[in-house]
Amino acid sequence: MLVTLEGLDGSGKTTVWESLQDRFPDAVFTREPTDDSWYGDAVYRSIEDDDADPLAELFLYTADHAAHLSRVIEPALERGDLVLSDRYSDSRFAYQGATLAAADGHDLDDPLEYVVDIHRPFSIDPELTIYLDLDSETAAERAGTTNKFERAAYLESVRENYERLIERDPDRFVRVDATQSPDAVLEDVSDALAAAAEAFE
Numbered sequence: 001m002l003v004t005l006e007g008l009d010g011s012g013k014t015t016v017w018e019s020l021q022d023r024f025p026d027a028v029f030t031r032e033p034t035d036d037s038w039y040g041d042a043v044y045r046s047i048e049d050d051d052a053d054p055l056a057e058l059f060l061y062t063a064d065h066a067a068h069l070s071r072v073i074e075p076a077l078e079r080g081d082l083v084l085s086d087r088y089s090d091s092r093f094a095y096q097g098a099t100l101a102a103a104d105g106h107d108l109d110d111p112l113e114y115v116v117d118i119h120r121p122f123s124i125d126p127e128l129t130i131y132l133d134l135d136s137e138t139a140a141e142r143a144g145t146t147n148k149f150e151r152a153a154y155l156e157s158v159r160e161n162y163e164r165l166i167e168r169d170p171d172r173f174v175r176v177d178a179t180q181s182p183d184a185v186l187e188d189v190s191d192a193l194a195a196a197a198e199a200f201e
């Protein structure tokens with residue numbers, strides 16, 4: 001079963017993902033951008049480049065996703081493992097959807113749909129996506145505004161895109177209030193995961 005954690009920068013995904021490793025010791029814990037491949041290295045170079053071309057950046061993230069699928073996710077799912085990914089395709093739909101909407105020189109009617117369409121022929125939909133819901137101001141504050149994505153105005157448009165994704169696929173998403181304490185967030189996420197794992201068996 002494939003479960004993904006999504007949310008704005010600073011919403012607490014990595015904090016939860018690390019704590020879950022003790023509770024689900026047999027699961028495969030992975031992340032996007034990947035942190036163990038040259039595809040991921042290329043993505044991190046782009047994140048640090050304030051002038052990165054938005055379309056080129058989309059395809060760097062998507063290349064990293066393709067390699068992540070073939071090297072990590074698909075083999076784990078074939079073994080029947082529970083896979084927990086800290087960010088996945090929805091991050092691309094929400095973030096690059098927002099970046100492309102703000103960019104000049106791209107004649108895209110609906111950037112979010114464009115990014116979704118690129119993934120359709122090869123990607124795998126998660127069974128469950130846990131969305132850590134946090135307002136953009138708090139998210140930017142917690143994230144520390146260390147890169148171009150971690151600014152409140154940009155994160156607000158990313159948040160609107162996440163809302164669109166939840167609206168079009170309500171059965172896949174579980175929303176967790178990320179303003180709660182880390183322990184309360186962890187409990188809600190663990191409950192959602194346990195319920196999905198039981199239903200999946």
Ligand SMILES: Nc1ncnc2c1ncn2[C@@H]1O[C@H](COP(=O)(O)OP(=O)(O)OP(=O)(O)O)[C@@H](O)[C@H]1O
Nearest residue numbers: 008009010011012013014015142143180181182185
């Ligand atoms: N529930 C919480 N309440 C308050 N602070 C939190 C909470 N969860 C995490 N934090 C803090 O917020 C900061 C960002 O947390 P974390 O790295 O887990 O977020 P993230 O969603 O993974 O961010 P990013 O996408 O930027 O990597 C950290 O300093 C962390 O300690």
Ligand SMILES: Cc1cn([C@H]2C[C@H](O)[C@@H](COP(=O)(O)O)O2)c(=O)[nH]c1=O
Nearest residue numbers: 009032033061087088091092095096149
């Ligand atoms: C997977 C993915 C990520 N991003 C953005 C979101 C963050 O600002 C950075 C790095 O992610 P991390 O969780 O903070 O390490 O990249 C994105 O724009 N598009 C994506 O597909």
